[in-house]
Amino acid sequence: VLPVGISFYTFHGLSYVIDIYYKRIKAEYNFVDYSLFVSYFPLLVAGPIERATHLLPQVKLKRDFNxxxxxxxxxxxxxxxxxxxxxxxxxxxxxxxxxxxxxxxxxxxxxxxxxxxxxxxxxxxxxxxxxxxxxxxxxxxxxxxxxxxxxxxxDIAEFWRRWHISLSSWFRDYLYIPLGGSKGGMWMKIRNTLIIFLVSGFWHGANWTYVVWGGINALYFLPLLFFKMNRRNTDDxxxxxxxxxxxxxxxxxxxxxxxxxxxxxxxxxxxxxxxxxxxxxxxxxxxxxxxxxxxxxxxxxxxxxxxxxxxxxxxxxxxxxxxxxxxxxxxxxxxxxxxxxxxxxxxxxxxxx
Incomplete structure (x- = not known):
């Protein structure tokens, strides 16, 4: 009964509204351009999850075949x-x-x-x-x-920088950082990390298996965070x-x-x-x-x-x-x-x- 692509469609719309709120982009007054950004068919049903700051300007540009x-x-x-x-x-x-x-x-x-x-x-x-x-x-x-x-x-931190990058970065920019990110103390970092992974699991479906999957990945990640090793493998x-x-x-x-x-x-x-x-x-x-x-x-x-x-x-x-x-x-x-x-x-x- 849910519309096709409801989760990806919603994430596109949310990024647009949040980016306007934080004044990263200006509001789009062309309804066709906005609609194309939100419901761009190649990524509507399974991503990647695009950002208004990245895709919307490309929609508005004149493109020549390359x-x-x-x-x-x-x-x-x-x-x-x-x-x-x-x-x-x-x-x-x-x-x-x-x-x-x-x-x-x-x-x-x-x-x-x-x-x-x-x-x-x-x-x-x-x-x-x-x-x-x-x-x-x-x-x-x-x-x-x-x-x-x-x-x-x-390591698992590098894995999550390489797997479903558009979702991981979306949660980082629109949930983890607004919650305080890594600016607070260690307990705030742990709390925010747990929230990110559990929400990521829940996003996949209303089944406890997904939540546990997210929780397991959080447990993998936390030792790296605690010992400040989560950014050690950022190179190829x-x-x-x-x-x-x-x-x-x-x-x-x-x-x-x-x-x-x-x-x-x-x-x-x-x-x-x-x-x-x-x-x-x-x-x-x-x-x-x-x-x-x-x-x-x-x-x-x-x-x-x-x-x-x-x-x-x-x-x-x-x-x-x-x-x-x-x-x-x-x-x-x-x-x-x-x-x-x-x-x-x-x-x-x-x-x-």
């Missing part, structure tokens, strides 16, 4: 389609089977299910964002970057193949592991299911038949392709748009055509929020 920007946009659309149709939908086939039948699964299969869902939600949501950003580039409009290779993060990941390299990869693996643990609550139907799922993981059981069914060589190849391309191009917005772009574009299109057909087509996960 060939290079269009090429970049097409590359980003293709990469987004690959992440959705190939990565997300392939992982969904296995993640859904494991989560739906978790009582009969062994510990290893349950861990695989968690990893599959982690890549499902990443491919699904960041894939949509890539498509929205790419389509907008065809129109000569630049949208806010929403994902910056989050699974390469070295650079590898020099020294002893520090193992530390970097270890940090990335730990961050990915704890993120996957929190995803269990996000994916579960209710709290009891999540707790039961976790309990079965710690039974440390192994069933070879289950493992053979749930471990897919197709998934290994697809995820290897994804990780390799994104790791080697982690400083760029789109992995396909740089050197050897034609070869990478053709190979990705072939994967979409060859592997996408075998998947059950599913809606984008964030269409429900």
């Amino acid at each position: 060939t290079e920007k269009a090429k970049e946009g097409i590359s980003q659309i293709v990469w987004g389609l690959f992440k959705k149709v190939v990565v997300a939908d392939t992982c969904a086939n296995y993640a859904n089977a494991i989560f739906d039948n978790y009582p009969s699964m062994d510990s290893v299969s349950l861990i695989l299910g968690t990893v599959y869902f982690a890549f499902q939600i990443y491919g699904d949501f960041s894939g949509y964002s890539d498509i929205a950003v790419g389509v907008s580039k065809l129109f000569g409009i630049d949208l806010l970057k929403n994902f910056n290779y989050p699974y390469f993060s070295r 990941v650079n590898i020099s193949w020294s002893l520090s390299t193992f530390k970097i990869f270890g940090s990335i693996l730990i961050t990915f592991t704890i993120t996957c643990f929190a995803w269990i609550f996000f994916r579960s139907d209710n709290i009891l299911m999540a707790i039961s799922y976790i309990e079965k993981i710690f039974e440390f059981s192994f069933d070879l038949n289950n493992f053979k069914i749930n471990m897919s060589y197709n998934v290994i190849i697809i995820l290897s392709y994804l990780i390799l391309f994104e790791w080697n191009n982690r400083g760029k917005e789109c992995p396909l748009y740089n050197s050897f772009s034609r070869i990478k574009l053709i190979s990705t299109v072939l994967l979409i055509l060859l592997l996408g057909e075998f998947n059950i087509k599913s809606e984008f996960i964030y269409f429900q929020f």
Whole structure:
């Protein structure tokens, strides 16, 4: 019964009103321009969440077709389609089977299910964002970057600077800072951080699983805040193949592991299911038949392709748009055509929020 895109539509409208209140922009008297900003179709149902200060001025400008920007946009659309149709939908086939039948699964299969869902939600949501950003580039409009290779993060603070950036920054600017931000004492910082993460969880839906998911991420974040380590990894990941390299990869693996643990609550139907799922993981059981069914060589190849391309191009917005772009574009299109057909087509996960 709710209107399509109610949450993203509302966030756009709120940013406009708040920015006028703080005199960051002037009120818009052209109703068509305002309506286009609030209901701009590529981002209406799943973001990114735009700001009036960023998108509204672009709406009002006269735009000329830019060939290079269009090429970049097409590359980003293709990469987004690959992440959705190939990565997300392939992982969904296995993640859904494991989560739906978790009582009969062994510990290893349950861990695989968690990893599959982690890549499902990443491919699904960041894939949509890539498509929205790419389509907008065809129109000569630049949208806010929403994902910056989050699974390469070295701690949870860096992860939240790279995951759903438009939502995280929205809460920071319109909720965290007005509450006092980090200007007050440590207890005020802790309070504000808890509020941000719990509200972020509640924003995803009226289910306690989302609130607990937000609370878990807050607990991950608070030690970094308490020891003033939450801003230590603000640069891109650079590898020099020294002893520090193992530390970097270890940090990335730990961050990915704890993120996957929190995803269990996000994916579960209710709290009891999540707790039961976790309990079965710690039974440390192994069933070879289950493992053979749930471990897919197709998934290994697809995820290897994804990780390799994104790791080697982690400083760029789109992995396909740089050197050897034609070869990478053709190979990705072939994967979409060859592997996408075998998947059950599913809606984008964030269409429900």
